[in-house]
Amino acid sequence: MTVDLPVRHYELDDYKSDEKPTWCPGCGDFGVLNAVYRAMRTRNFAPHEVVAVSGIGCSSRIPYFISTYGFHSVHGRATPVATGVHVARPDLKTLVFSGDGDAFAIGAGHVVHAMRRNLDLTYVIMDNAIYGLTKGQTSPTSGIGFHTATTPSGNPEQALNPLALAITCGATFVARGFSAEPAKLADLILEGLDHKGFSFIDVYSPCPTFNKVNTFKTYKDEVDWLPSDYDASNAANALAHATSEDKRYLGVFLRREAPTYAEQVHKAHTGTEADRAKVLGGMFKRYS
Amino acid sequence: MTVDLPVRHYELDDYKSDEKPTWCPGCGDFGVLNAVYRAMRTRNFAPHEVVAVSGIGCSSRIPYFISTYGFHSVHGRATPVATGVHVARPDLKTLVFSGDGDAFAIGAGHVVHAMRRNLDLTYVIMDNAIYGLTKGQTSPTSGIGFHTATTPSGNPEQALNPLALAITCGATFVARGFSAEPAKLADLILEGLDHKGFSFIDVYSPCPTFNKVNTFKTYKDEVDWLPSDYDASNAANALAHATSEDKRYLGVFLRREAPTYAEQVHKAHTGTEADRAKVLGGMFKRYS
Amino acid sequence: MVVADPKVTAPGSRHGEVPEHEIRTALVIRVAGEAGEGIKKPGELLIQAAARAGFEVLTDFAPPSEIKGGVSFFQIRLSSRRLHTRGDSPDVLLCFNQEAFEVNIQELVPGGLLIYDPEKVTPRDTSSYRLLAFPLEQIASKELRMPIVKNVVALGGMAALFQLDSAVLYDLIRELWERKGDAVVQTNFKALEAGIKYVQDHVSSADLERFHVLPHAPEKNRMVVSGNTATALGAVAGGCNFFAGYPITPATDVMEILAGALPKVGGTLVQAEDEIAALGMVIGASYGGKKAMTSTSGPGISLMVETLGLATMSETACVIVDAQRAGPSTGMPTRHEQGDLYLCVHGGHGEVPRIVLAATSVEDCFYLTVTAFNLAEKYQTPVIFMSDTVVCVRSESIPMPDLASLQIENRLTWTPPAEGATAFGENEGAYKRYAMTETGISPVAIPGTPGGQYVGMGLEHNERGRHRPDPRTHTQMTEKRFRKMEHAVTDAPEPVTHGDPDADIAIVTWGSTAGVAIEAIDLLAAEGISACLVAPKMISPLPRHQLVAAMGKKHVIIPEVNFRGQFADMVQASFPREVTRINVYGGRPMLVCHLVDAIRDVAQGRQGTGRVVLNPIIGDLDKLVTPDDLIAPLERH
Amino acid sequence: MVVADPKVTAPGSRHGEVPEHEIRTALVIRVAGEAGEGIKKPGELLIQAAARAGFEVLTDFAPPSEIKGGVSFFQIRLSSRRLHTRGDSPDVLLCFNQEAFEVNIQELVPGGLLIYDPEKVTPRDTSSYRLLAFPLEQIASKELRMPIVKNVVALGGMAALFQLDSAVLYDLIRELWERKGDAVVQTNFKALEAGIKYVQDHVSSADLERFHVLPHAPEKNRMVVSGNTATALGAVAGGCNFFAGYPITPATDVMEILAGALPKVGGTLVQAEDEIAALGMVIGASYGGKKAMTSTSGPGISLMVETLGLATMSETACVIVDAQRAGPSTGMPTRHEQGDLYLCVHGGHGEVPRIVLAATSVEDCFYLTVTAFNLAEKYQTPVIFMSDTVVCVRSESIPMPDLASLQIENRLTWTPPAEGATAFGENEGAYKRYAMTETGISPVAIPGTPGGQYVGMGLEHNERGRHRPDPRTHTQMTEKRFRKMEHAVTDAPEPVTHGDPDADIAIVTWGSTAGVAIEAIDLLAAEGISACLVAPKMISPLPRHQLVAAMGKKHVIIPEVNFRGQFADMVQASFPREVTRINVYGGRPMLVCHLVDAIRDVAQGRQGTGRVVLNPIIGDLDKLVTPDDLIAPLERH
Numbered sequence A, B: 001m002t003v004d005l006p007v008r009h010y011e012l013d014d015y016k017s018d019e020k021p022t023w024c025p026g027c028g029d030f031g032v033l034n035a036v037y038r039a040m041r042t043r044n045f046a047p048h049e050v051v052a053v054s055g056i057g058c059s060s061r062i063p064y065f066i067s068t069y070g071f072h073s074v075h076g077r078a079t080p081v082a083t084g085v086h087v088a089r090p091d092l093k094t095l096v097f098s099g100d101g102d103a104f105a106i107g108a109g110h111v112v113h114a115m116r117r118n119l120d121l122t123y124v125i126m127d128n129a130i131y132g133l134t135k136g137q138t139s140p141t142s143g144i145g146f147h148t149a150t151t152p153s154g155n156p157e158q159a160l161n162p163l164a165l166a167i168t169c170g171a172t173f174v175a176r177g178f179s180a181e182p183a184k185l186a187d188l189i190l191e192g193l194d195h196k197g198f199s200f201i202d203v204y205s206p207c208p209t210f211n212k213v214n215t216f217k218t219y220k221d222e223v224d225w226l227p228s229d230y231d232a233s234n235a236a237n238a239l240a241h242a243t244s245e246d247k248r249y250l251g252v253f254l255r256r257e258a259p260t261y262a263e264q265v266h267k268a269h270t271g272t273e274a275d276r277a278k279v280l281g282g283m284f285k286r287y288s
Numbered sequence C, D: 001m002v003v004a005d006p007k008v009t010a011p012g013s014r015h016g017e018v019p020e021h022e023i024r025t026a027l028v029i030r031v032a033g034e035a036g037e038g039i040k041k042p043g044e045l046l047i048q049a050a051a052r053a054g055f056e057v058l059t060d061f062a063p064p065s066e067i068k069g070g071v072s073f074f075q076i077r078l079s080s081r082r083l084h085t086r087g088d089s090p091d092v093l094l095c096f097n098q099e100a101f102e103v104n105i106q107e108l109v110p111g112g113l114l115i116y117d118p119e120k121v122t123p124r125d126t127s128s129y130r131l132l133a134f135p136l137e138q139i140a141s142k143e144l145r146m147p148i149v150k151n152v153v154a155l156g157g158m159a160a161l162f163q164l165d166s167a168v169l170y171d172l173i174r175e176l177w178e179r180k181g182d183a184v185v186q187t188n189f190k191a192l193e194a195g196i197k198y199v200q201d202h203v204s205s206a207d208l209e210r211f212h213v214l215p216h217a218p219e220k221n222r223m224v225v226s227g228n229t230a231t232a233l234g235a236v237a238g239g240c241n242f243f244a245g246y247p248i249t250p251a252t253d254v255m256e257i258l259a260g261a262l263p264k265v266g267g268t269l270v271q272a273e274d275e276i277a278a279l280g281m282v283i284g285a286s287y288g289g290k291k292a293m294t295s296t297s298g299p300g301i302s303l304m305v306e307t308l309g310l311a312t313m314s315e316t317a318c319v320i321v322d323a324q325r326a327g328p329s330t331g332m333p334t335r336h337e338q339g340d341l342y343l344c345v346h347g348g349h350g351e352v353p354r355i356v357l358a359a360t361s362v363e364d365c366f367y368l369t370v371t372a373f374n375l376a377e378k379y380q381t382p383v384i385f386m387s388d389t390v391v392c393v394r395s396e397s398i399p400m401p402d403l404a405s406l407q408i409e410n411r412l413t414w415t416p417p418a419e420g421a422t423a424f425g426e427n428e429g430a431y432k433r434y435a436m437t438e439t440g441i442s443p444v445a446i447p448g449t450p451g452g453q454y455v456g457m458g459l460e461h462n463e464r465g466r467h468r469p470d471p472r473t474h475t476q477m478t479e480k481r482f483r484k485m486e487h488a489v490t491d492a493p494e495p496v497t498h499g500d501p502d503a504d505i506a507i508v509t510w511g512s513t514a515g516v517a518i519e520a521i522d523l524l525a526a527e528g529i530s531a532c533l534v535a536p537k538m539i540s541p542l543p544r545h546q547l548v549a550a551m552g553k554k555h556v557i558i559p560e561v562n563f564r565g566q567f568a569d570m571v572q573a574s575f576p577r578e579v580t581r582i583n584v585y586g587g588r589p590m591l592v593c594h595l596v597d598a599i600r601d602v603a604q605g606r607q608g609t610g611r612v613v614l615n616p617i618i619g620d621l622d623k624l625v626t627p628d629d630l631i632a633p634l635e636r637h
């Protein structure tokens, strides 16, 4: 299927589709999109060798704006679909995108398993602590006490900590970015793409339309990049920084090595397509 | 609904239903059942004021063998059903039971949220690291490399660590027991029932029929109770012990306090059933 | 110049004659602009004012993205008579910008009035409609120096046009903006005045006379609500005290309204992590003795299918609202379709009966939600209440329900025998949760009741609730579950009927298409063609008795907004005879004028049995939208 | 004493005459014992041996818990002719214990042979059957000192009884136990010998003659497989190279067999965390260019409904196996029912077409799975392949498929234009993933193909795969998706037909009930009553052309193992005429003798149109099981 091509140099524009992003003006997702373009350009990925998979949400529209292959699936199922794409086609780069609702509400069960499997996926969560597409309800990353139409007396649930979940469930690369810093975010995504194994990148990507609590401004006051001497090889350390109550750290919290899922299942292959008739014949015999 | 009754003393037999457990001889689940009987007797719970909710699996049959109210739901949905029972009827004690597949495969998404909500539930997972009811497939708690018919070249996924997940997701009481020690297990369940908030109790409950790797014998060699000076108030400490590679610790890993879900939503009630006509009248007016 | 009179010709006017003016009893106004232009709020003020003034009102709101450049519109139909649709085509069209003009002008009734902002819109082909330039931008920005009040200026103009008593509007403006301080209220008053004045100054009194609609006498006990609001109110009235749900368009409002309302009656709303959890929680709460409910749209129903089976099998009372949108899959979240019928009636592995109700109007949304709770409680079974985008999004003026006359049903509960109260331990085991009864209904013990301990379950079970997969048990329990349905069908709410019961032509339909059929029948009656309508409100079990007469007619026509004719399939499975199916599936409601044409064809022998596919819109489909050229803006849903 | 000859009377013999002995062409043996007694393995040896000896074989296995004390049974039917059901009632019944005797004896054919272990069983009411005491326990424990080989002793006895060449059994025993060492093989040889000897010594040669079944000539290219095994083999033959699934009874075997097979052909199997994930992975893998599949049972299909909609909407080829079990909800995991038809055909919000195939036999499981892949690829759509507990659990001897003659279909792929290969950037946007075509099929670009980049999606979209919710797009794309179905129906596999095409009575059915109808028709033909059968293998879209002739008959009878007559509903929605529905819903297959009775009633005018409910078992339902008194053992499923 893949045709041999002369190496070509791609510009940023080569990663842009002809569909214009339709997010509200000022939406954090623009910053994420730009970071994705940049990361791909830096590695000079061929657009036809990349697949961008997403669920449903404002953020999950992102594949339409990227000139690669893409799959805009159903709500909460970005990781299963991406798992299928990746396990079937480990020769392609598979990126996954979700909103915080898509990833951690309806999709939580799948995300836990995708991480546990250490699939070689780069998962970017565009986290605005709100359900944007459905016009502003409390999400799993909304803080306790958060007011929306569905939680008029304040959210009674404590927020889920995406990084802590990722660290605990086996993601081998865990990072957080901020869409107001697209250059640094591009670096994180790039590192995620380069990493062999499950890369989990939670991105603060504010929704100015519906979330008036977690805004560009409040995040700017609260974030800080991990110190330069930070040791990302230690899970306990990563967890301590991920759950820090005084700072919202940005950067790479954890990097570790582990066998990937695709490596293992492909290693278990004892034959190829060419063996099909032979294998089948053998099975027929066994039942005769 | 609840009738005022003279205080009565219950014997173990009062908690046994007339349906005999149908587990295989030697199944670990017998030990869990006995521990549940004992815990209830110790607190002298009235059987009609307890609800035992479960999913589907060998283990999830447990409500049939207990003389309390019960709900044997569908696979993976024990926690949502229990959430409904508990939020609707906080006056009752709600116990939840799952197998490792029910809780952590199909049910993982719900379990994460039940813990995050800090519902006042006692959740007992009968963990045999296998799907018993479907005759022995790899489960999320089966170790990497584990062989079954669905993983003939060995399980390519790293096992999920239930305790680490619970600690990270906000369970406020986290413990592990072993069905070979039903008296101590009864104590853990009892403490869980007494605890205000989400009590998570993972129980090693071997399946001698299908799991030949994680057996009573292997567990006996590997388990150890947490040291007597262990500090259960510290999440980092709990996590370190839960992820220990040389020991499978038993005991209470974590106890912490946090507002419970039901407390918060019931606090937000500004009226009662008696106000229904008045409230509705007010709403009608607003639209006229 | 002739102004179309919608009393006779609209909504079918595009295809009929345009008669001379007489006293108008209905008027359709459409306000079109950019998505962000905030046309909805002033539109709501207008309808509330109109309703207070004694009009019947019925609205429609089209969110952006179906039409070029993200234009959305808000449409209001006013009348002195009961309305059943939003009206196919507007008599008055107000356009804020050129794109709004381009995509809406074809739908303006011939002879209708175009109002436009001359700074923004240059009308073309002006021969078939009347014109009124209304410099909204200029009045707001230059005269009032408040560009934001443009919509209120427009509101004033509209009010003047159909001679609404402006006092009502002043009241409403005050109610709405009072909290923001008097300065805001005063500015809006000024804007309103300016709008009224402009129209009074620029439209001749003869012309004004043309747009005058005869109101009813102002009535006190009326309210203007959307179908979703009516559903939420119906839930409160029906006794709902537990709700769990997950947001989804177009159902989210139901949840949002109940989030505010339930705590006031001691009830609880849980925002679940997904729809499966939502229904699981509802089942748990109902097991615990509550009247529990969830609301969702197609994708959520699809996810709930397994859990719905558990509700049927465990005989758990609960109410599930399906606010249908266009599918399949994520589909078109803000568009209309009656595409979920199969799923709601038949979705589920195994033989899994449930009750399905469907709303034909906003008023139904209220009363059928109450009925849904009553039937759920009486028959201890899940009840799906189906609305659709048309009824759940539109607002209607409806009489305020009389709470005192509402009948509320509670489930048959088991009470321990006298001696049980003191010695319940011994009674354990005596109670039969799934006792065989003539009706199939068994008394249920609410947790906390001594001696009533039982296990609710999804496995096949005997009377005592123990798993028994033998043939006798499964046969008898299957019959028990279906026996409840045989009884439930006798409790079916009265269907919508209309037209001449002696007619040769019967229209059989369901949901919001019933309203389209009513108006079509009236228009045809004026032509001398008679037809009758029956639209059951209980869809499953199918109330055959309500349909028998219609199904005996010479012609049976089943119009639906879906591709396959899902209701027609159900009806034909039950009544083996030929029918004429009329389908439209463009994500828009069926138009009255199209249904009129189709029925006329049957009446005049040009159309036999089989299937007729309608164009989803007025005018030339290809001219109206050129989807490949334009970018769909994000529809938030 | 008369031995029933199943050639003519069984399976209908309970209701017919029992004629004199002639050369036997079929025999039904049932071995009943405790769940743990390991009767399945020796049973499998017996059927493999019988098949090698040239018999047609067809088996049934009833897991414990439907019957007192957890008795299970294994039933084997042998014949020299093609078999279609397991046989209603056994000619020979071997009971290991008293409970096995109690619950099975009523089903023994009058004049049949009861074999029992005299240490364990005390027969009662012995007048209507013949007796053979067979001291299995004693032979195994006392003579051989190996209680565990009791089953192999029984196996020897059976083999002797119907005079199977014992050499084949020795071979099979060696093949099976070779790996465990020669001692084990020798012990089993001894047990076999002892069993053979006992029967030869204790059954007169005249009697032996009675149980002798005429075999075919031994055929080489035959195999004995269960329906699930056939499905797994069909998947491999159909080109499957990706599978994701979640275990569930009775579908798990399919997954387990493929877990072993796929890596041998470079394919991958993923054990997913649930069914929703499984289908999501399948969609992703198919998007990536693989032939992907999942298998499940009713509860899994229910969960997959939303994701199935995504497959239809994104036009993703995939195969979903539904091994039906009795529902609703968790229901009865090891019991039979044809209850998922509605769900598989209509389950999904919105207008969501898909192809549904259903197996009538084990052979179908193989070939229809291949067809499922072919249709999925050709029409780029999900294909549900339905089996049911009867066909997926039973084993049959079938001719070994000829791989060379299998036709394999691959999806129509898009290839970049020549210049695209070097300048694909410029072509981006030119490729139309959902291009409108006459058939509805659009060429698909496989990721990695330069210039073919597109977004697969569940939102309504235009040809290029961009979300466009306008009426034209939705109308045309809905039609495109259904147009594929119009073409697919012309590729429908040939239906099962049987009987006299000129008969007045047509039986229309689907799934494993087709086999019951074939045997019923043959028995009725012997009575002089003629009927014909048509059982389509494509259920949706419904191949009307295959049904037209049958639907024109005087009587149309639609037998199904479900409550409502789900297929009858589908047929009646398409053919508006009266039919007679015959339903049984006890979790067991329909019996041939019951269907014979019902058809005879129609033929003789005792039964008109409407619905006939059958008793799910032979004998008195109430006597057979007394569910309230007994404890259901855990059925592992």
Ligand SMILES: Cc1ncc(C[n+]2csc(CCOP(=O)(O)OP(=O)(O)O)c2C)c(N)n1
Binding pocket: A056, A057, A058, A059, A060, A075, A098, A099, A100, A101, A102, A103, A126, A128, A130, A131, A132, A133, A134, A139, A207, C246, C247, C248, C249, C275, C299, C300, C303, C330, C637
């Ligand atoms: C099964 C299902 N349930 C609900 C919805 C409605 N829905 C669409 S997106 C969404 C959540 C959006 O939140 P998030 O994932 O955080 O994305 P955002 O819009 O904030 O980027 C919901 C509830 C749906 N499309 N499908």
Ligand SMILES: Cc1ncc(C[n+]2csc(CCOP(=O)(O)OP(=O)(O)O)c2C)c(N)n1
Binding pocket: B056, B057, B058, B059, B060, B075, B098, B099, B100, B101, B102, B103, B126, B128, B130, B131, B132, B133, B134, B139, D246, D247, D248, D249, D275, D299, D300, D303, D330, D637
């Ligand atoms: C939706 C659905 N999928 C699959 C199944 C089949 N199933 C029943 S229990 C089970 C897993 C059992 O494992 P676990 O939860 O660990 O319980 P155990 O039997 O080991 O106690 C499975 C896959 C089902 N009943 N429903």
Ligand code: SF4
Binding pocket: A022, A023, A024, A026, A027, A028, A029, A058, A059, A128, A132, A133, A206, A207, A208, A209, A210, C634, C636
């Ligand atoms: S609603 Fe929020 S998340 Fe969605 S596009 Fe607008 S700003 Fe972004």
Ligand code: SF4
Binding pocket: B022, B023, B024, B026, B027, B028, B029, B058, B059, B128, B132, B133, B206, B207, B208, B209, B210, D634, D636
């Ligand atoms: S299969 Fe395993 S888990 Fe199930 S009852 Fe038997 S021993 Fe217990």
Ligand SMILES: [Mg+2]
Binding pocket: A057, A099, A100, A101, A126, A127, A128, A129, A130, A131, A132, A139
């Ligand atoms: Mg969000």
Ligand SMILES: [Mg+2]
Binding pocket: B057, B099, B100, B101, B126, B127, B128, B129, B130, B131, B132, B139
């Ligand atoms: Mg388990």
